[in-house]
Amino acid sequence: MTATIYRNISERILLGREKIENTLNSPEILPLVSSYGYDETELNTALALSDECDALVLKQQNEYSEQYVATRAFDEEYWVVNKQYVNTVELARIAFKADNKAMINLQLNGRRKSVFLNWYTQAKAFYSNLLDSSEWITTLGRFGYTAESITAEMAKVDNLFELYKSKTREKGEAQTATQQRNEKVEAFEDWVSDFVGVARIALQDEPQLLEKLGVVVPS
Numbered sequence: 321m322t323a324t325i326y327r328n329i330s331e332r333i334l335l336g337r338e339k340i341e342n343t344l345n346s347p348e349i350l351p352l353v354s355s356y357g358y359d360e361t362e363l364n365t366a367l368a369l370s371d372e373c374d375a376l377v378l379k380q381q382n383e384y385s386e387q388y389v390a391t392r393a394f395d396e397e398y399w400v401v402n403k404q405y406v407n408t409v410e411l412a413r414i415a416f417k418a419d420n421k422a423m424i425n426l427q428l429n430g431r432r433k434s435v436f437l438n439w440y441t442q443a444k445a446f447y448s449n450l451l452d453s454s455e456w457i458t459t460l461g462r463f464g465y466t467a468e469s470i471t472a473e474m475a476k477v478d479n480l481f482e483l484y485k486s487k488t489r490e491k492g493e494a495q496t497a498t499q500q501r502n503e504k505v506e507a508f509e510d511w512v513s514d515f516v517g518v519a520r521i522a523l524q525d526e527p528q529l530l531e532k533l534g535v536v537v538p539s
Contacts, residue, residue, distance in 0.1 A: 336512035337370045339533045352522045376501040383497040387490040394483040401476045411463045425449045447474035
């Protein structure tokens with residue numbers, strides 16, 4: 321969501337809150353709407369609802385900020401780790417071009433998976449199977465690889481998976497925060513809409529009072 325949408329939601333909450341506060345602060349309006357069920361208690365309950373809306377707007381903004389940070393961290397690390405992984409696979413294809421067992425077990429044929437979870441499964445199998453064979457590690461040694469360097473690369477793949485889980489978790493929390501905000505704001509705006517409808521009736525003989533509530537009165 322854009323900052324404009326956040327601002328519009330906040331502005332709508334503020335406009336509704338102003339109607340309530342103006343009513344509570346008006347000795348002329350309050351008695352008239354109180355007779356229709358919108359007494360001080362009801363109005364203060366609505367004010368509390370507007371406070372909840374404000375808190376959820378802020379929470380939603382924070383959750384999306386956290387999602388952005390987590391997504392960026394994952395994307396940046398994925399670029400680095402995948403580049404290293406692809407380079408190692410290419411060198412392995414050269415080293416094991418005559419070793420059919422290695423080509424199959426290390427999944428060296430074909431393209432690398434593009435969907436991350438499939439990519440992770442493929443990369444994890446590559447490094448795990450490679451580390452299970454001291455012979456294959458020795459063969460890759462001609463390109464400067466050791467058991468330690470291969471283990472370090474696999475650790476980066478595992479760390480990337482943790483970043484993916486964090487990104488996914490933050491995305492879910494942001495979506496939940498959006499739903500909670502929308503539901504609460506909708507409830508508040510429904511209340512305000514009903515209140516304005518009743519105020520039009522309660523103040524129909526006092527149009528200037530309706531204008532104090534920000535309600536447009538046709539001339």
